[in-house]
Amino acid sequence: MALAALPQTFPAMRLVPFLLVPALMLSGCISSTGRSTDPGRGLGATAEEQQKNEAETRADIAILSAGKTPDDPDASAACDQARERLIARGSTIESLVWEALISSPDWGVRLGCVEVLQAIGTRASVEKLMAVLDDPEPLVAFHADVTLRVMFDHREIPTAGQPIGSNQLPPVPVRPATDNDPEADRKLWAAWHAQYAKLLRAAWEDWWKTAKSRAILDPSITRKSAR
Numbered sequence: 001m002a003l004a005a006l007p008q009t010f011p012a013m014r015l016v017p018f019l020l021v022p023a024l025m026l027s028g029c030i031s032s033t034g035r036s037t038d039p040g041r042g043l044g045a046t047a048e049e050q051q052k053n054e055a056e057t058r059a060d061i062a063i064l065s066a067g068k069t070p071d072d073p074d075a076s077a078a079c080d081q082a083r084e085r086l087i088a089r090g091s092t093i094e095s096l097v098w099e100a101l102i103s104s105p106d107w108g109v110r111l112g113c114v115e116v117l118q119a120i121g122t123r124a125s126v127e128k129l130m131a132v133l134d135d136p137e138p139l140v141a142f143h144a145d146v147t148l149r150v151m152f153d154h155r156e157i158p159t160a161g162q163p164i165g166s167n168q169l170p171p172v173p174v175r176p177a178t179d180n181d182p183e184a185d186r187k188l189w190a191a192w193h194a195q196y197a198k199l200l201r202a203a204w205e206d207w208w209k210t211a212k213s214r215a216i217l218d219p220s221i222t223r224k225s226a227r
Contacts, residue, residue: 064112107137134197156203167203
């Protein structure tokens with residue numbers, strides 16, 4: 001999927017340039033140990049340093065909620081800064097991000113966690129992203145689906161004009177050229193997701209069962225099998 005084709009009325013995929021990082025980790029091209037370059041945050045940190053780092057990480061994850069209000073410059077700036085700090089900590093904080101992604105009642109936090117995982121996520125994040133494909137907030141699911149598509153160069157939702165696939169998923173409707181509603185794309189996705197969210201998650205999980213088992217034999221097969 002061409003990134004330029006993403007609906008422009010959706011919140012921007014602000015971390016798209018980082019998507020190459022987890023893709024390389026998944027393909028075995030770079031290490032996925034996630035060791036941070038920040039002193040005091042690596043494997044050699046003391047218990048006190050680890051507790052401080054965890055508290056700082058949780059605080060920054062909570063600030064991601066501000067991303068729900070993109071029209072508020074101060075809130076957007078706070079969200080951007082928190083996200084950058086989380087990314088700087090590397091994948092050593094991956095489990096804390098997963099925890100918030102799966103359990104936070106705040107969809108702004110969950111959306112922000114998807115964005116952070118776009119930058120720091122390792123192979124272990126794949127199933128966590130699939131778990132939110134049926135998230136109650138359609139935007140969280142949308143960003144998770146796009147992240148997986150870019151990671152693997154694979155899609156489960158047919159493009160516009162294609163028939164329903166073997167996974168029983170139809171294309172997402174495209175708004176008419178005459179529809180000038182700035183929320184049209186969001187509404188179309190939300191309506192599609194309300195009907196097909198469970199199927200979308202099941203389709204990706206079924207695909208991953210095959211791709212994951214093949215990847216055990218050859219770390220580079222994960223991306224190849226998606227082509």
